[in-house]
Amino acid sequence: MPVKEQLTVIRRLLPYAKPFKWFFIGAIILSGLVSVVNIYLPKVLQTFIDRYLRTGHATITVMWYFAGLYFFGMLVRALMQFIQNYTSTMGAEYMLENVRRQMFKKLHRMGMRYFDQVPGGSILSRLTNDTMSFSNFWALFNTLFTAFFAVISSFIAMYLTDRQIALWLLIFMPFLGVTVWYYQRYSSKVYRRMRERLSELNTKLSEAITGISVIQQFRQEHRINGEFDHTNDAYFRTRQAMIRTNSLLLSPLIDLFYALGTVMVLGIFGVRGLNGYVAAGVVYAFITYLNNFYNPMTQMMDNLSDFQDGVVAGSRVLRVMDDQTIAPAQHADPTAKITRGKIEFKHVTFAYDGEHPVLKDASFVAEPGQTVALVGQTGSGKTSTINVLMRFYEFQSGEVLIDDRDIRDYPAAELRQKMGLVLQEPFMFYGDINSNIRMFNNEISDEQVRAAAKFVKADDFINDLPENYESRVIERGASYSSGQRQLISFARTIVTDPKILILDEATANVDTETEEMIQTGLSRIQKDRTTIAIAHRLSTIQNADLILVLNQGQIVERGTNDELLAQRGYYYDMIQLQNSAHVK
Structure with a gap:
């Protein structure tokens, strides 16, 4: 990464630390005081050695006096170093928590296209590993300022002690600069x-981890292990x-320069001593x-690796924060409300990639x-209509109206509250x-939860559970059957009392007996609600008021x-095909 790009990343990361600037300012001030x-x-001991110990005037009183001065200086330095490290580290931690919160919020504002294109593991890596390294990068600034003050103050002290030797030591600085430049x-x-x-x-x-059941079912362990070993070896x-x-x-390399500097200093003093x-x-x-x-240079160079890691991690975090794949924008009118649930598509054209x-x-x-x-067949545009x-x-052209009003006029909260979605595979959360x-x-309320479950016929199996409605749900609801999870999903939807119900193959993964139970619940849910339903089992939608047959993104039949x-067109052929499949 070029130096210019690194400086750009640093400049753009500074606003994330701004709310906690006093932590960092306090650490900088304390770094200067520690250098003083x-x-x-050393001046305390130099004075004691040259003025008292060498001349034979070092009495017990004088010795205790200088020991007390030195101890007091060490105590003050230790206290300031503790406060300095604490403030800078806490500033970095507060900033890390702030960045992760903002990044998490940003991810939830992203459009679905972003998650279609970026693997979940990559997103997780940026939210955890990258932000952590990014925090370590900020901790480097504490070391950087400490080193800056220490180097300046130490050189001034050497210059005031012996100007000639201090200037001779500068010959190592160009080599040190080249080393840092090359490392960067x-x-x-x-x-x-x-x-x-x-x-x-x-x-x-x-x-x-997500696909472990499929991996074991198809005996893909050897292939997965090989791919993981290859990726792990590359890392x-x-x-x-x-x-x-x-x-x-x-x-x-810093230790080498220090050793050479020590040899030079002792050599010059040795020649003078002759x-x-x-x-x-x-x-x-x-x-x-x-x-x-x-010594501070050694610490700074050791932390330079954190700096490089942090700059790279920071650039990856910024790429997420800069990504413009946001959810479709609403030109919301706060007064817009969905009251009837009428839906109208007018010449709508939509492409995931825009082309x-x-x-x-x-x-x-x-x-x-x-x-x-x-x-319609797979890929005909059914789910795209729901999306x-x-x-x-965002669709490219045409109009989507709800209650004769552009869908973009409604606040997002109103759409989510008045539209209920039931997916083919409902997601269950821990709890x-x-x-x-x-x-x-x-x-x-609990009464509303129970009423919703009873309404969709989910209370029958819930009341048979040992802890009823307090029964635990583990990852993805694995301890419950597909039908039970789907009934919970129906209850989840109905408890918000939506005006529009959207069913995306809601009964595709359940057995016939469970489907009949779900259909009973569905008939009650759909009453007085506008329903848009995708179905592969055509027997489940024969009572629909309107059936749209899609083929390659176009509505080819309706009625x-x-x-x-x-x-006797597409729909007739699909019915005949399913019936013949059932007969076989």
Whole structure:
């Protein structure tokens, strides 16, 4: 990553730390004060050695006096270092919590297209690993300012102690600068590869854990293990490259410069000692200042790896924050309310990628209280119609009206409250049945939850459970059958009393007996509600007020069940095909 790009990333990350600036400002001030104490401590011992110990005037009183001064200085330094580390670390932690919250909110404002294109493991990696490294990157600034003040103050102290030797030590600075420049240039490439490999690793893990039942069913363990080993080895190799780079170019090189500097200082003092007198206290103070000069550099170089990792992680976080794949915008009128539930599509065209339409010039009307069924082969545009109606995706042309008003005029909260969606595979959250029906909305009472469950005939099996509505729900509701999960999903929808009901193959994964029970619940749910239903089992929608037959994104037939059978077209052929399949 070029230096210019790194500076851009840093500049854009600064606003995330702004709410907690006083933590960082306090740490910077304390860094300056610590550097002053570091100048003071060697001066105390230098004065004691040269003025009292060398001349033989070091009495017990004088010794205790200087010991007390030195101890007091060490105590003050330790206290300031503690407060400095605490404030800078807490500032970084508060900022990390703030970034994760903002990023999580941003993800929930993203359009569905983003999640279609980006693997879940990659998103998880950016939300956890990248933000954590990004926080470590901020902690580096504490070390950076500490090193800056320490280097400046130590050089001033050396210059005031012996100007000639201090200037000679500057010959190492160009070499140090070249080392830092080369490390910055090379290591950013290594860290970017490492972050990409870690993202791929998390994606593989997420996929393997989510699909474990399919993997075991089809005996894919060997293939999955091989793919994971390949990804893991690639990540390991980038880690190796990072370790090699850090081992060579960080603290070992600074230690070398420190050793060379010590040799130079002692050599110059030694030559002077051959021709005259050199005060021992001066030698001690100068070596201590030299150590204070290089020691913060060692810490800074050790943390430079965190800096590179943080800049790369920060750039990945910013890519998520900058992504414009947002949910379709509403030009909301706060007064707009859905009262009747009439739905109308007028010449709607929709494409997921904006170029290849999957819904072409679709027009239909669902009157309040009617049931409109969508049928057709896989890929015909049924689910796309639902996605447009639910505002998961933006359509390219045409109009979608609810109660004769543009769907974009309604606030998103109004659409979500008045439109109930039941999916083919309902998602269950950790918790209990009660919370899964009310969806953690405490404004919905227990009586409303029970009434909704009874309304859809879900209370029959819930009351047979040991803890009834408080029965635990584990990941994805794995302890319940498909039919039971679907009934809970119906109750979840009906408890909000929607005006529009959308069923996306709601009975596709249940057995016939359970389907009959669900159909009984459905007939009650659909009463006085406008229903849009996708169905593969055509027997479930024969009583629909309007059936739309889709083919390659176009509505090719429309009418009631009897009308479509009389036409002997697509719908008739589909009925005959399903009937022949049942006979076999």
